[in-house]
Amino acid sequence: MPLHRQIEMSIRASIRAGRLRAEASLPPTRTLAAGLGVSRGVVVEAYQQLVAEGYLTSRSGGYTQVAASMPPDAAPASRPVARGTGLRIDFGYGRTDVSQFPRAAWLRSVRTVLATAPNDRFAYLDGRGVPELHEALCDYLNRVRGTSAVPGNMVICNGYGQGISLLIQVLVRHGARRIALEDPSANDDARVLAGAAGLDVVGIPVGPNGVQVDALHQTDADAVVLTPSHQWPTGGVLPAGARAEVIRWARRRGAIVVEDDYDAEYRYDRSPVGAMQGLAPDDIVYCGTASKTLAPGLRLGWMVLPPHLVADVTAAKVLADRGSPVIDQLTFADFLMRGEFDRHLRRMRPVYRRRRDALLNALRTRLPDLEPAGVAAGQHVVAWLPPDLEEAAVVAAAARHGLGINGVGPYRIAGPGPGGLIFGYAILGESAIGEGVALLARAIREVRGS
Template identity: 50%
Template sequence: MSELIIEVDHALGDLAGQLTRALRGAVQDGRLAAGARLPATRRLAAQLGLSRGVVVEAYAQLVAAGYLVAVHGSGTRVAPGVARPPASGLPERTAPSPPYDLKPGTPDLAAFPRAAWLAAGRRALAAAAHDRLGYGDPAGLPELRAELAGHLGRVRAAAAGPGEVTVVSGVAQGLSLLVRVLTGRGHRRFAVEDPCSPGTLALLRAHGVEPVGVPVDADGLDVAALAACGATVVVLTPAHQYPTGVVLAPDRRAELVAWARESGAVVVEDDYDAEFRYDREPVGCLQGLAPDLVVHLGSLSKSLAPGLRLGWAVLPGHLAADFQHAKRYADLGTGVIEQLSFAELLSGGGYDRHLRTVRAGYRRRRDALVDALRAELPAAEPHGVAAGLHLYLQLPPDRAEEAVVAAALARGVRVEPVAPMRLTPGPPALALGYGLLPEHRLRRAAQLLAAAVAQA
């Protein structure tokens, strides 16, 4: 004990409390090892200039809390197994983004409507009853579910009332809960578009599902190949396929619904990028065609910001109760203040105004990148409809994706290879996002990417 530094400041008072905390800290960090014998109360009191009663009280507190044990004839010792393992440091910060970040699927976070969001939040909180801040329905606040049902019916031609809508913490949570519900009902074979989001592949595998790839062509998912693969669930992005950028054609939509109805399968529609179509009105969602067969998932990750972790699931009646049960026991419900704020933003028209503003900006950025790629890199062809936040760039067949990605990064340009998004090999291609950069920087990024392709 003579080497153990215990500090007690008499001027602060609460001497027993100070001594208790100091001794507890010495046990936790290992300065007092398990089994070490503490000084007798009189000896420690004399050493620290305290009354013996203060030391007796501190020892008694630590014995009661399990840090010390008092053994008759053996004194007071440190209890075994209470020292903390060495604390790990904070994780290292991720490397800064390169100067020309073409990460696909990322919106312009500087465009988040902070003033409108704060104003909506203030209005919503001022009007909310106190009990709205407690545990509510895990499926979401009634006012947000009603606003979402109206919004989705108006802009996505969805067929849903508030009772079919569940508020979730993004599409990722919606898909996770749905996988849990569907596997619990015996569904084991899940099909995905090939190529598709690597995040979707990883999520399914994390839940014990090995996805089956179904080819995508210029008309979207090949429904004939889907029917032949034996899947009973399919996850797809029909409004703007990720990463190829195609839209599911009308005849494929009809074939998909017919397949699901005949086979008893479930269609999971990730309404990815549906807010952003630049050359015409976006096609309506699949859920509106077959609300009894299709689960519709959407979020604010592209339209506002992924950090909000706010989304929705529209479910057929036969799945809604099980899904909401799973949501309850996942997290007891999504954050109430965010729900109140978004409901107010929707009802007041602020969300629609924001979408009109950013659509115009994203269209200019897409046009700038497409024009620059065609001028600087004519051997590579941009694919996909005028929509969303990314392009699919097919590389010349003699160029290796990994080599192009490395050469581009060396020039300060970040691009994503498509190979990790595939379940079967395909031609070399890149996914390029344009949400983060203004037009002049996108043109410069295209010049640097052209040099990287030439080098590779």
């Protein structure tokens, strides 16, 4: 890809992601060119293209700034609601109830680690993480998630965000040019990072049972990121036949499947659906995290990698930060080995199930024309809107009534689709859930009346 296109894509992605805010000044063309080691003309061409598209503005005296507003064709159909103190109820997704964090059990593990850990564990490690956590996680994942994990193929990272960043860096160095994501998908980390790295990002439509594998065959992607055990946000589970077909596709193309197993342990109608990685450990990168099961502030994530990627991902991790904090890793390893992680999940499943049931009952009573989906697992529910309701109008009306809720639209890649609302219920009590649905019903009456 030409250098000016790479610069354009990186700046465009940063503006879309909010890392470059409105009216922020960009470096002078000579300064940026010198920093990147390219000619000034390359930077000038990139700036001129972004000015033409409306992302940047050029002021007298040579100053270039981010435009005050996004161009209409670049803005998503409805943006995630800005969280603020003015909201009475917030159905924000992707949050776990951190008030239920098992502090006493975690503290016992911290004390054990500080009293018994060998001295050499506090020195620099090889970047993959401590062996104790590799072994504890492999035991847990193979037992509970059905993986085929071995300690030597595991890398510990600072949450899923860092893990997918390291992986994209390695895939680009291996010659990858295109990555496929589910559409819709909340994999903003992968979407933004891939675009900034120069990868083409394509969306694969999602149906009731997860990604539509037929559409995957129409791409020439070098990697695909999936949430097969609980698709985000629709909640579908990729069936066995489709999983096998994805693996066949990956082997024919020499591609990599990235399995984001973000919250499948929280399933309410049956035992959790097993991970794909156990079917093809040489073709699938398994990504897990403690963010949805314990607390996102722990910044604990892990990747089980195909053997041929371990060394390169480890090198990228060492370059990034020399390795994740040792005490946290050892504490989590002890927490797992004591069975505290299993106990915490058993304790939280009925809590989240009661909150989910309260949400479904309230929707059934007050908004029966909304169609819930993805109710069997996780910490959120999608409710599809009837054709007469516009998603953006409902989200805006809800905000005026003090209700925070997000639409599905901002998470689509290929363009508009059916309108839907995302109800995150993990941190709300049952009475608050009922009050929130009542506010939404009032907002929808307002939209229909107008």
